[in-house]
Amino acid sequence: LAFASMLITGGRLGDAIGRRRAFLIGVAGFTLASLAGACSPDADLLIAARVAQGLFAAVMVPQGLSTLQALYRPRERARVYGMFGAISGMAAVAGPILGGVLVSGDVAGLGWRSVLLINVPVGIVLLVLGRAYIPDTRDTEPADRDLIAVALSAGGVVAVLYPIVEGHTLGWPAWSWAVMAGGVVLLALFVVRQRA
Numbered sequence: 001l002a003f004a005s006m007l008i009t010g011g012r013l014g015d016a017i018g019r020r021r022a023f024l025i026g027v028a029g030f031t032l033a034s035l036a037g038a039c040s041p042d043a044d045l046l047i048a049a050r051v052a053q054g055l056f057a058a059v060m061v062p063q064g065l066s067t068l069q070a071l072y073r074p075r076e077r078a079r080v081y082g083m084f085g086a087i088s089g090m091a092a093v094a095g096p097i098l099g100g101v102l103v104s105g106d107v108a109g110l111g112w113r114s115v116l117l118i119n120v121p122v123g124i125v126l127l128v129l130g131r132a133y134i135p136d137t138r139d140t141e142p143a144d145r146d147l148i149a150v151a152l153s154a155g156g157v158v159a160v161l162y163p164i165v166e167g168h169t170l171g172w173p174a175w176s177w178a179v180m181a182g183g184v185v186l187l188a189l190f191v192v193r194q195r196a
Contacts, residue, residue: 001157009058064084099115
């Protein structure tokens with residue numbers, strides 16, 4: 001939910017402050033949140049760390065496609081997006097498999113914590129390589145910061161997704177439908193505000 005609710009804002013942040021800088025902020029925050037989650041002594045701190053991971057991932061992830069959009073001409077983008085999609089797809093398949101291997105192998109007696117700790121060295125490598133090799137692109141005329149639009153988009157996404165995620169488990173109570181309907185209204189208001 002944290003990731004989904006902040007994706008639009010994360011993308012806009014890269015337009016405003018530079019996509020490389022936003023990517024590096026996202027990677028650094030995600031890496032630190034992973035470490036915090038792995039060191040969590042209880043479920044409350046683990047959940048807080050996972051929320052932080054989602055928020056920083058929402059800053060990191062949109063910068064990839066935005067950077068490709070800025071670097072490649074329209075006729076070159078299909079090939080580049082195809083490679084990006086293939087790599088992303090392989091990562092989406094390999095991630096859960098690697099997580100299962102780490103947990104079932106109980107690496108160094110860490111159990112589930114190893115799934116979060118693996119992000120730390122990967123994050124450090126990404127920070128070093130990203131700083132050295134990712135060109136800095138940004139929108140020449142970034143949109144104004146609009147906190148109302150952020151609240152409408154984030155609130156709308158959470159209001160639609162939360163009942164979808166929890167509705168089946170809870171037996172689809174009436175409030176879940178009302179919250180989803182409210183989310184649709186918030187997203188419609190977001191669209192109206194963006195057009196204005």
